[in-house]
Amino acid sequence: MYGENRAFAVDHGGRRGEHTLELPEGAARPTVHWAGGQFLVAWTRSGDEHGASTAYWSGSPADTFAPEQTYGLRPYGGSIQGGLGYQFQTPDGSGRFDGEHVLRPGDTTGIGHRDYQMYDGRDFWSTEVFSEDHGRGWARLDPATGVPTADRTLPAFHNPDTLPDGTRPFPDHRILAELPPGAPPSPLGQDGRLTGCRVNHRTPYAGPSPREFVLESADGRTASYRTTAWGRRPWGILALPAGGEDAVVVGSTTVRCHAAEDNSLLWQVRGFADSRHRGPVRATLGEQAGPVPPPAFWHFLTPRDEPSSRALRAVTDEAVRELLSSGDGDGLPGVTDPRIRQGVARATQLAADVLRRRRELSHRVSVMRSGPVIELPDPVPDTRLVPALHGLLARLRGYEQRPPQPHPALLTAVAADGRYLRGEIDDEVRVLAPPAPPSEWEVLTGRTDAVAWRAAVAATPDEHRQALTALLDVWSRQPFAEAGTTWRTGRAPEPRIAELRASGVPVVSGPVRSDLAPFLQRAADPAPVGAEECETRTVAGDDTTRIPRLLAVLAERGPLPVPEEAVDLFRWRTGVPRAIAALVLDGSAGSDDYAAHLKVCRAKPYKADRTTAYAYDEMKGRLGLAGLHAVLAAAVPADPADLWAPGGVTAAADRMAAEWSGRLGAAPYADDGSHAAALAKDHGLPETWATALLTGRPEHLGETPLDTDGIRAAVTALTWAFTERPVGDPAAKGARLLLDQLTDIPADQLTALRALADRSEATPVPPGQYEANPLLSVPALVDEVAVSLGVGRDAAALHLQLHAFDRPADRTVRRWNTWTLDHHRAVRKELTAAKAPRPASTPPAAVPSPVHERFARAWAEAGSPPRP
Helix, strand or coil, X not given: CECCCEEEEEECCEEEEEEECCCCCCEEEEEEEEECCEEEEEEEECCCCCCCCEEEECCEEEEEECCCXXXXXXXXXXXXXXXXXXXXXXXXXXXXXXXXXXXXXXXXXXXXXXXXXXXXXXXXXXXXXXXXXXXXXXXEECCCCCCECCCCCCCHHHCCCCCCCCEEEEEEEEEEEECCCCCCCCCCCCECCEEEEEEEEECCCCCCCCCEEEEEECCCCEEEEECCCCCCCEEEEEECCCCCCEEEEECCCEEEEEECCCCCEEEEEECCCCCCCCCCCCCCCCCCCCCCCCHHHHHHCCXXXXXXXXXXHCCCHHHHHHHHHHCCCCCCCCCCCHHHHHHHHHHHHHHHHHHHHHHHHHHHHXXXXXXXXXXXXXXXXXXXXXXXXXXXXXXXXXXXXXXXXCCCHHHHHHHHHHHHHCCCCCHHHHHHCCCCCCCCCHHHCCCHHHHHHHHHECCCCHHHHHHHHHHHHHHCCCHHHCCCCEEEEEEECHHHHHHHHHCCCCEEECCCECCEEEEEEECCCCCCCCCEEEEEEECCCCHHHHHHHHHHHHHHHCCECCCHHXXXXXXXXXXXXXXXXXXXXXXXXXXXXHHHHHHHHHCCCCCCCHHHHHHHHHXXXXXXXXXXXHHHHCCCCCCHHHHHCCCHHHHHHHHHHHHHHHHHCCCCCCCCCHHHHHXXXXXXXCHHHHHHHHHCCHHHHCCCCCXXXXXXXXXXXXXXXXXXXXXXXXXXXXXXXXXXXXCCCXXXXXXXXXXXXXXXXXXXXXCCCCCCCHHHHCHHHHHHHHHHHCCCHHHHHHHHHHHHCCCCCHHHHHHHHCCCHHHHHHXXXXXXXXXXXXXXXXXXXXXXCCHHHHHHHHHHHHCCCCCC
C-alpha cells in the first residue's frame, strides 16, 4: 500500500515493512513494489503518460536508475493492466516472480507485462493478457531464474477431465494460488492450502467478448454469471459471512457482487484509487465503500464482526417491514459494530427509496391508464418532426442535445401543455402525457408563421411538410395561438418553477438542461425566481383561424414554388448571392446534420460552393434564432391565402428581404454574370455598358464613346431593362441613370425611352412582378375586357397580352403571370370558347411605348366581339 509520501508492505499477519518515498521535484505517478524485503520505487516525469522512467530501491535511494522494462511499473489498472494481482515470493524469500524473471533488490531490469501468474505449491506459471487468443498461453517458469520455459502443461486444477457442456476456459482467468501458512480461511474457497477458480464461458458467443460464464471454485462450489455488457470478467465465488449466500464477484477497478442464485446485483465497490480506469459506480450498496485491493488480496478478507453478521442472517420479513416503516435502519437488534450499523442504515434508506419510487410509478401508471390525455389526428414521431424543424428550435450545446425518439413527444407536449394552460388537466397529467422527453418547442410561441412558410414552399420535402402541417394543426387549437395573447418564455431552475406552480400560477416547463428548464407562461403572471433568457411575445394574428386557412389552401392548391423573380428580388434587396437567396426563400433549407446540410447546399437548384455555404451559415448565425424566425415569418401575410394569389410569393420575398436587411443590412447588389453575358451575346452591348446597366453605376462606362453599333445595342439593352425585367430590377435603375449618356440617338427613340423610364419609376406593379401582366399593370382594363368578352379576368389578361405583343411565347406568358402549364391551358381554352378576336401581326417598334399604353391601344383597336 502506498500514497504520495509513504509506502507499507503488509500481509495477513501484519506489517512487513515501511518506507518514506524520496522523490525529486517534478516526479509524477509514483509506483511502489515489494520484493526481497525492500521497496522498488519508480516514477515518471510530470506530463509523461508512459511508463516509469526512473527508479530506486529503498535500501539505497540515492542510486537511481532507468529500468529496462517499464510496463509493469505503472499503477494498477485492472485485469488488462496488472492482472488479478497475483505475485509470488521465491521460496527463500529473497525476491519475487514477476512473470519473466525473479525480481530481487538491486535489480535494474524493471517489471514487464506478464501480469498473470499461478502457483500450485510447487511450480509457477505466467502469461500475458489475451495471450491464449494469440496462440501463446501459459508457460511454466524456471524455479531458479523465473524465466518462462517451453513447457505449456497447465496445473492439474486447470486441466480437468471434463468441462460443463457448451463451455470452454476463459483464457486469462485461470486462477490458482497456495495460501501462506497461517492465512485465514479464504472467502473465495480453498482445498487445503490451494485456492483457485475455473472460469469457463459459453461458446459460441456473439460480440467482442463472452457474456455468459460458469465458475467452479477449488472447494467444489459452482455458480453462473450473465451480463448484458461486454468486457465484464468474473473471477471468483464469494461465500458471504455467517452462512450467507454465494455470490459471483466481477471486475477489478470496480468490483461488482452478483447473487449466484438469480444474478441480481447485491453491491459494488471501487478498486484502488490509483487506477485511472475505474468504471462508474451506480447508486447502490457499496458505492461509498472502498477502495478495495485487487482480487488476489480478497482471500485474506475476514468478517468485520461475526455477531453482527449472524444477526443480519436472522433478520425476518417482519423486522424488515418495521425498518422500512420506521425509516430507522440503526435500530436492528444484535448489530453492534458501528460500520455495519451504518451499512444497515444505508440499505434501509435505499430500499425505502425503491419502495417510494415504486409507489410513484404505480400512481403514474394508474393516471395513464385512466384514459388518453391527448388524441393526435396525425401522431408524427419526433424522428420526423424535429429534423423538419431544423434551425427553428432552441440551439443547444452538444452535451445538451438528445436524439429525437420515434414517438410523438413534441406534438403531445404542445397539446398537453395547451390543455394545462386552459385548466383542463393538472401538471402531473401534463408531465406524464408525452411518451418521451420532448424537444424545446417553447421558442416557437408567437413565431409559427416561420413554420407555416416552410410547410408551404415546394422545396420542403413531402415527409417534412407532412410533419410540419401536423404540428401547425395541433398548434392552432392551443391557447397560445389565440390573437392578442401575450406569453413569456425563458429558462429557470425547475424547483423555482415548481414553487411558482404550487402557488397557483400556471406555467409549463420542459426537460432540464444545464440546470435550467425552458418554461412558458402568460406574461401577466410573475416570472419564476432566477429566470434567464426571458422574452415576451404577443400573438398578433389569430392563428386559430389563420393556420387552418393556410392548411386548407395548401391542401387544395399544393405547395408554393419560389419563382426566379422572387429569388432575384431578394438578391436585389439584400445583395446576397443567388444560392443564399434561394436557400432562405425555401424556408431556410438545410439540415441540423452538417454533412446532410452541406449536401443540400451544394446540390441543385442551389449549387453553392463551400465558401457560399459557409457564408450562408455565418449569416444565419448572425441573425440568431429570433432573427431567422422573423425573416421566415415575414413571408406569411395576414391572410395566408394571398400567398397563392398572383405575385404572392414575390411579395413574400420582398417582405423577407426587408426583414433580412433590417437585421443584417444590405450589401451592394452584384450581378452573378448571367445577365451581363446575355447582354453581350444577344445584343452586342460592350462589357462596360453591360456592367454599368446591371449595377446602376455609370462610373463603369469610362471615357470610351459608343459607335453606331454600340448605340444601337445600348438602346436595345435599355429597352430590355425597362420592358422585359421585373419591377425593381437594378437593371431598370441602371437604365435610368445611363439614359443621359445616350446623346447621339434619334429624338423619337430618346422620347420613347424616357417614357419607359418614367413608367418604370411610377408603376403600380409590385416589385418582382412584370409590367407585361395586365392583371397588375392595368387591372381596371382587365375588368372591362372580362365583362365585354364574358370571360374571367385571367382570360381577359391573356387576350390583352396576345394583342399587345407580337406572338409572345407561352413560357414567357407563364413567367409574366406566374401561371402553371395546366392553368395556362385552361385559360386559353376559355378564351377560345368565347370566340375572342384573334390578334393581328404588327411589326415591333424600335423602342416600344410603355406596356400599359400598349394594352389600352390593343383593346381600342381590337374592340369587343359582337354580342349575340
